[in-house]
Amino acid sequence: MAAAPQDDGEGGAMGLFDEAIAVRPGGEGVWHADLRDELTIVNGRPNGGYLLAVLGAAAVAELGDADSHVVSATASYISPPTVGPVTVLAEVRRRGRTASQVHAVMGQDDRRTVEVQMVLAGIDAAAPDWGNIAPVDLPPEAECRSTVGGTSSPLSGLTAPPLSQVLSLALDPATLGFASGRPGGEGEIRGWLRFVDDRPFDPTSLLLAVDALPPATFEIALTGWVPTLSLTAYIRAWPAPGPLRVRMRAGIIAGGRVDEACELWDSAGQLVAQSTQLAAIRLP
Amino acid sequence: MAAAPQDDGEGGAMGLFDEAIAVRPGGEGVWHADLRDELTIVNGRPNGGYLLAVLGAAAVAELGDADSHVVSATASYISPPTVGPVTVLAEVRRRGRTASQVHAVMGQDDRRTVEVQMVLAGIDAAAPDWGNIAPVDLPPEAECRSTVGGTSSPLSGLTAPPLSQVLSLALDPATLGFASGRPGGEGEIRGWLRFVDDRPFDPTSLLLAVDALPPATFEIALTGWVPTLSLTAYIRAWPAPGPLRVRMRAGIIAGGRVDEACELWDSAGQLVAQSTQLAAIRLP
Numbered sequence: 001m002a003a004a005p006q007d008d009g010e011g012g013a014m015g016l017f018d019e020a021i022a023v024r025p026g027g028e029g030v031w032h033a034d035l036r037d038e039l040t041i042v043n044g045r046p047n048g049g050y051l052l053a054v055l056g057a058a059a060v061a062e063l064g065d066a067d068s069h070v071v072s073a074t075a076s077y078i079s080p081p082t083v084g085p086v087t088v089l090a091e092v093r094r095r096g097r098t099a100s101q102v103h104a105v106m107g108q109d110d111r112r113t114v115e116v117q118m119v120l121a122g123i124d125a126a127a128p129d130w131g132n133i134a135p136v137d138l139p140p141e142a143e144c145r146s147t148v149g150g151t152s153s154p155l156s157g158l159t160a161p162p163l164s165q166v167l168s169l170a171l172d173p174a175t176l177g178f179a180s181g182r183p184g185g186e187g188e189i190r191g192w193l194r195f196v197d198d199r200p201f202d203p204t205s206l207l208l209a210v211d212a213l214p215p216a217t218f219e220i221a222l223t224g225w226v227p228t229l230s231l232t233a234y235i236r237a238w239p240a241p242g243p244l245r246v247r248m249r250a251g252i253i254a255g256g257r258v259d260e261a262c263e264l265w266d267s268a269g270q271l272v273a274q275s276t277q278l279a280a281i282r283l284p
Numbered sequence: 285m286a287a288a289p290q291d292d293g294e295g296g297a298m299g300l301f302d303e304a305i306a307v308r309p310g311g312e313g314v315w316h317a318d319l320r321d322e323l324t325i326v327n328g329r330p331n332g333g334y335l336l337a338v339l340g341a342a343a344v345a346e347l348g349d350a351d352s353h354v355v356s357a358t359a360s361y362i363s364p365p366t367v368g369p370v371t372v373l374a375e376v377r378r379r380g381r382t383a384s385q386v387h388a389v390m391g392q393d394d395r396r397t398v399e400v401q402m403v404l405a406g407i408d409a410a411a412p413d414w415g416n417i418a419p420v421d422l423p424p425e426a427e428c429r430s431t432v433g434g435t436s437s438p439l440s441g442l443t444a445p446p447l448s449q450v451l452s453l454a455l456d457p458a459t460l461g462f463a464s465g466r467p468g469g470e471g472e473i474r475g476w477l478r479f480v481d482d483r484p485f486d487p488t489s490l491l492l493a494v495d496a497l498p499p500a501t502f503e504i505a506l507t508g509w510v511p512t513l514s515l516t517a518y519i520r521a522w523p524a525p526g527p528l529r530v531r532m533r534a535g536i537i538a539g540g541r542v543d544e545a546c547e548l549w550d551s552a553g554q555l556v557a558q559s560t561q562l563a564a565i566r567l568p
Contacts, residue, residue: 071513074358076377076387076401078377078378078385079378093362093396093399094362098540098564099513099564101360103360112377115387117358117399117401117514119360119513121541122539123539124539126538126539127538128536128537128538129537129538129567130471130505130534130536130537130542130567131471131535131536131537187414220414221414229356229383229385229403230358230516232514234543236536236538236539237538250415251415251417251558252414252417253413253415254410254413254521255405255406255407255408255520255521256382257355259520259558271536271538274535274543276516278355278356278403278518280382280383283413283414
C-alpha cells in the first residue's frame with residue numbers, strides 16, 4: 001500500500017487505521033492487506049484486535065453488502081504474523097436475510113496465522129429495547145494516565161508501544177497498581193480510549209478496541225504476557241462520536257487459564273461492544 | 285451405530301449420551317457420527333449443545349491425546365442438521381505443548397451445518413488460583429420444576445422435548461413466569477441439571493450442558509424461538525459428580541439481537557463452565 005494518504009471515498013484522506021486495515025481483492029475470496037508497524041504491541045507483533053479488524057474488513061468486502069457489518073467474531077490465534085503482507089481467504093458460509101456468516105483465515109508465508117468465524121448483519125445506533133449495562137464510572141479523561149508501565153512493571157517495554165501512535169488509552173489511576181509493581185488485586189483495568197487522530201469509532205474499529213487494554217490480570221499478578229487462546233467480540237450498536245469507556249475484568253484463574261471480559265460504551269453511555277477471551281497465564 | 289449398549293472401554297455399558305456422541309474414524313480427518321432423536325428439541329432439530337459435543341468428541345479423537353479436552357469452543361450454526369448420519373471434518377491447526385487448536389465442520393448431505401473453532405488442553409479438578417464466581421442460589425432440586433411450559437407458554441411444544449429423556453432440568457420456580465405466560469422480567473433462568481441416567485458430567489458433556497436451558501429471554505418476552513448466531517463455551521474445571529447448578533442471563537436486547545451468558549457450577553460449588561451467545565430475537 002502506498003504511504004501517501006488515500007481517498008476514503010468521501011473526498012477525505014484516509015487515516016492511518018483505515019490504511020492499515022485496507023484490503024485489496026485478489027479474486028476467488030482472496031484479499032490482500034499489509035500489516036502496519038504502527039499497530040504492533042510487543043516484539044513487533046501486530047495487536048490481536050488489529051488482526052481481527054483486518055479480517056473483519058475482508059469479510060465485509062467479501063460479503064459485498066454495504067449495510068452488513070461484523071456483529072460477532074471469534075478469533076483463534078494460531079501463529080503470530082509479522083508486519084508486512086498477509087493474505088486473507090474469506091468465504092461466505094451462509095448469506096441470510098437478516099444475518100450472514102463468513103469464515104476467514106489470515107495467511108502469511110503459507111502459514112495460517114489467525115482464523116475467524118463471523119456473523120455479519122445490520123447495525124444501528126438505537127438504544128437497547130431491553131436491558132442496560134450501565135457505563136463504567138471513570139475519572140475525567142484528563143485525570144487518567146495515558147502511558148502505562150514504569151521500569152519495574154511487566155509493561156516496561158510498553159511505555160510507548162507503537163500502537164499508542166494510533167490509539168490513545170487513558171487508564172483510571174485506581175487500576176494502575178501494576179504499573180508501579182503493586183497490582184491492586186481487583187483484576188480490573190478501565191479507562192478511556194480514542195483514536196489519536198480522533199477518527200470516530202465504527203463497527204470495524206470496535207474490533208480493534210475490544211483488545212486494546214493491557215490484560216486485566218496485570219492487576220492480579222506480575223506475570224509475563226498473557227496470550228489469548230480464543231477471543232470473541234460482539235458489536236452491539238453503532239457508536240456515537242467521542243471517546244469510549246472501556247472496562248476489562250478477569251473472571252477466574254484456574255488450571256493455567258483465565259477468562260477476561262471487556263465492555264465498551266460510547267460517549268452517549270450506550271454499550272457498543274462486548275468481548276470475552278480465554279487466555280493462558282502462568283502465575284509466579 | 286448399533287442400538288445395543290456398547291462397551292465404554294472400562295468394562296461398563298455405554299449410556300445413551302455416550303452412544304449419541306460416538307464418532308467413528310473415516311480417515312484423513314473425517315469422523316462419522318449418528319445424530320440421535322433423543323437429543324432433539326423442537327421440530328426434530330438436534331440441540332445446539334449436542335452438536336457442539338459431537339464436534340468436540342471428533343476434535344478430541346482427531347488430536348489423539350488422551351489428556352486433552354475441549355477448553356474453548358465457538359460454534360457457528362450455519363444450517364440445522366436433522367437426525368441421522370453426519371460427517372465431521374476435523375483438522376488440527378496447531379499442536380502445542382500446553383494447548384492445541386482444532387477446527388471442525390459438521391456436514392450432512394454435502395451441506396455445512398455447524399462450524400467450530402476449538403482449543404484443547406488438559407483440564408483438572410483443582411480449585412481456582414484466583415477469583416471465585418459464587419454458585420447461583422437455588423431452592424433444593426426437589427422444589428424445582430422438571431417440566432416447563434403450559435399450553436399458553438412459548439414452550440407449549442416443549443413440555444417434554446425428546447432431550448428430557450436424556451437431561452433432567454429442574455428450574456427454579458421463581459424464574460418460570462414464562463411457563464404460565466407471565467415472564468418475570470428479570471431475563472434470568474436458573475436451575476439444576478443432571479443426566480437422567482446419572483452419568484457424571486465431564487468436559488465433553490459440559491458442551492451439551494451449556495446450551496440446555498430455555499432462552500433467558502423467555503423471562504423477558506413471549507417470543508418465538510431465539511436462534512443462536514454464535515455460541516462460545518469455556519470449560520474451566522473437571523466437574524465433581526452430581527447435578528450442576530446453571531444460570532442463564534440475558535444482557536441487552538438491541539437491534540434484533542441479544543447476548544446471553546450461562547454459568548455452570550458443580551456439586552462442590554466450583555465454576556466448571558461458562559458460555560456466551562449472540563442470538564437473534566424478534567420482540568412482539
